[in-house]
Amino acid sequence: xxxxxxxxxxxxxxxxxxxxxxxxxxxxxxxxxxxxxxxxxxxxxxxxxxxxxxxxxxxxxxxxxxxxxxxxxxxxxxxxxxxxxxxxxxxxxxxxxxxxxxxxxxxxxxxxxxxxxxxxxxxxxxxxxxxxxxxxx
Numbered sequence: 001x002x003x004x005x006x007x008x009x010x011x012x013x014x015x016x017x018x019x020x021x022x023x024x025x026x027x028x029x030x031x032x033x034x035x036x037x038x039x040x041x042x043x044x045x046x047x048x049x050x051x052x053x054x055x056x057x058x059x060x061x062x063x064x065x066x067x068x069x070x071x072x073x074x075x076x077x078x079x080x081x082x083x084x085x086x087x088x089x090x091x092x093x094x095x096x097x098x099x100x101x102x103x104x105x106x107x108x109x110x111x112x113x114x115x116x117x118x119x120x121x122x123x124x125x126x127x128x129x130x131x132x133x134x135x136x137x
Contacts, residue, residue, distance in 0.1 A: 004034055004035065004036055004042070005027065005035065005040075006034065007027040007033060007034055008025075008027070009027070014059075015045045017056045017060075018049065018060045019037070019045070021056070021101065022039060022040075024040065039067055040063060048060075048062050057101045057104050058102065060101050061099070061102045064098040064101070065094070065095060068091040068094035071087045071094065
């Protein structure tokens with residue numbers, strides 16, 4: 001199955017944003033606004049987005065972990081002449097990048113929840129959210 005998607009990628013969409021995080025932005029076989037991508041089709045990225053609540057960074061992290069699993073299984077480690085490929089090291093690097101994206105997503109989510117809570121704190125009942133200077137310390 002070809003990894004088809006909108007070409008060029010639309011970076012204003014969540015699928016396009018995931019593609020940027022994956023570095024999968026250069027389609028081949030482009031015709032009629034569709035192209036073939038290296039890792040995932042738009043539909044597959046859409047499925048990851050659905051599984052992870054439309055969180056771009058979590059979906060991209062899962063994509064990277066999926067690629068890492070494939071690298072570890074398919075490449076393993078091999079040498080030929082003066083070329084050596086270590087699939088385990090590639091997979092490890094991809095997993096580290098996925099962990100970084102997960103951490104960023106957690107920080108983003110934490111900030112979003114704090115802002116939502118802060119919006120509803122109105123101790124002086126003036127209809128405006130109270131400022132909390134301690135947050136900026």
